[in-house]
Amino acid sequence: MAKTISVINMKGGVGKTTLSFNLAFELTQRGHKVLLIDLDPQSNATIVSLSDTELAAHKASKKTMADALMHSYRPIAPIRQIMPPPLNVSEFTFRRTQVGNAYFDVIPSDLNVSAMLRSLPLGPFDLAHLLSAQVVNTYDYIILDCAPTYSTLTNMALNSSEGILIPMIADSFGVWGTNLMKEVLKDHLAEFGTGPSRIGVVFTLWEQQVNPQSCMNSIVANWGPTEVFRAKISKNNWYKIANGKRQSISQTHSTPGNEFDQFVTEFVGHF
Amino acid sequence: MPNFNDFMCELNGLPPDQRRVLEHILEGIYTLALDVEVLPEIREKRLSEIDNYLTKKAQRSKSEVVIDESEYLRFVRNSIQHGSNVSAENVDKAMPIFWRLLAKSAPEWHREHLDHLLSYTMGMPPSLMIQSDDSSGASIIRHHQKVFKGLSPEDKRRIFRDLFLSIYIRPEFQQVLGKSKRSGSRERGNEY
Numbered sequence: 001m002a003k004t005i006s007v008i009n010m011k012g013g014v015g016k017t018t019l020s021f022n023l024a025f026e027l028t029q030r031g032h033k034v035l036l037i038d039l040d041p042q043s044n045a046t047i048v049s050l051s052d053t054e055l056a057a058h059k060a061s062k063k064t065m066a067d068a069l070m071h072s073y074r075p076i077a078p079i080r081q082i083m084p085p086p087l088n089v090s091e092f093t094f095r096r097t098q099v100g101n102a103y104f105d106v107i108p109s110d111l112n113v114s115a116m117l118r119s120l121p122l123g124p125f126d127l128a129h130l131l132s133a134q135v136v137n138t139y140d141y142i143i144l145d146c147a148p149t150y151s152t153l154t155n156m157a158l159n160s161s162e163g164i165l166i167p168m169i170a171d172s173f174g175v176w177g178t179n180l181m182k183e184v185l186k187d188h189l190a191e192f193g194t195g196p197s198r199i200g201v202v203f204t205l206w207e208q209q210v211n212p213q214s215c216m217n218s219i220v221a222n223w224g225p226t227e228v229f230r231a232k233i234s235k236n237n238w239y240k241i242a243n244g245k246r247q248s249i250s251q252t253h254s255t256p257g258n259e260f261d262q263f264v265t266e267f268v269g270h271f
Numbered sequence: 272m273p274n275f276n277d278f279m280c281e282l283n284g285l286p287p288d289q290r291r292v293l294e295h296i297l298e299g300i301y302t303l304a305l306d307v308e309v310l311p312e313i314r315e316k317r318l319s320e321i322d323n324y325l326t327k328k329a330q331r332s333k334s335e336v337v338i339d340e341s342e343y344l345r346f347v348r349n350s351i352q353h354g355s356n357v358s359a360e361n362v363d364k365a366m367p368i369f370w371r372l373l374a375k376s377a378p379e380w381h382r383e384h385l386d387h388l389l390s391y392t393m394g395m396p397p398s399l400m401i402q403s404d405d406s407s408g409a410s411i412i413r414h415h416q417k418v419f420k421g422l423s424p425e426d427k428r429r430i431f432r433d434l435f436l437s438i439y440i441r442p443e444f445q446q447v448l449g450k451s452k453r454s455g456s457r458e459r460g461n462e463y
Contacts, residue, residue, distance in 0.1 A: 208352070213436060213440060217437050221381070228391060
């Protein structure tokens, strides 16, 4: 049964997509079945997973998150409506092959998701119509790459996830934003009575200097030792290069690749 | 009580110029002590002067040790932070100083934050003692120090790195380092 994890932070540019894509890739390399869902209208996870040609071909024959939202969102409160029929997830997934026969599935996003958001009532919704029991039983991990906002999409992710992974940059804005996430999660739980039960904060673009160290201390002190990953994702240009090539970091450079591998090990134990 | 020959043996290890000065001083003291002609009150006064000098010297040595401790921690911390080579011996030497100063800083800490930081950097789950209202910062530190002491030398060094870097920059710890420095300077200032 899949563990559904949202990669989320309301602050942009913290490495959510890089983390999501590399996680999907490395978990697949370890033999796990992975579904990566792009819940961001900016579609960065889609861009890094599919080439332009692949995306065009996918759109010609299959669907994206915008279609999923258009046809089958399910309000969960205040009045639970009749459950819409589950979607056939294979109509949405793109098979992203990697080394050997390994692959993970991706549900791409596009700008239409943004248009959908404007026409959707505020919700709350979840993704149960898409992540049916059959889908959940097919995968080991379902990773939701979220948009850097607190929107209907974020609500859906929080209502559908059992865990959230918060990438953060260890600076004063990052501390502020991540502590804000704690408040958002508290409010979310109070409002909807449901939400992720396991949280993990991971430091991205990490630099071993006094100020990041001090910001990390502040987060550890506030969040507690079990909710902050010990592995850190160092600032490294190889991530940009890997993203540009639509490759994982381990395919591109061994040093950051080994570091990311340590993070994946901790991730598997954490969630 | 060391005898005169002990002093002479120690002189052998000194550089020639220092040795000459010390020999001269020791000869003077020896002569003074043996001089039967000198009045008892003068001998008393001279010995009292020597005693005062040695007492002050001992006090200064003690304050210099405190200054050295904070300076030493700063040296080790900077070496680790900036990736310089710092020997295992130097790191080992910093460990007891760190724990002693951390214990001194106990009243400055928010209990929960202290427990979180120590547990995180030592790779432990949060200690259950935090749930008890009567646990103090000092008892949290003692608990973690006990765990630390039980580690192998290799694990100690590996864990100490993160532990030390994290705690060192905290204002609660810096306050104690600052106090140590200030008290050291004050004692020295009084003397001169």
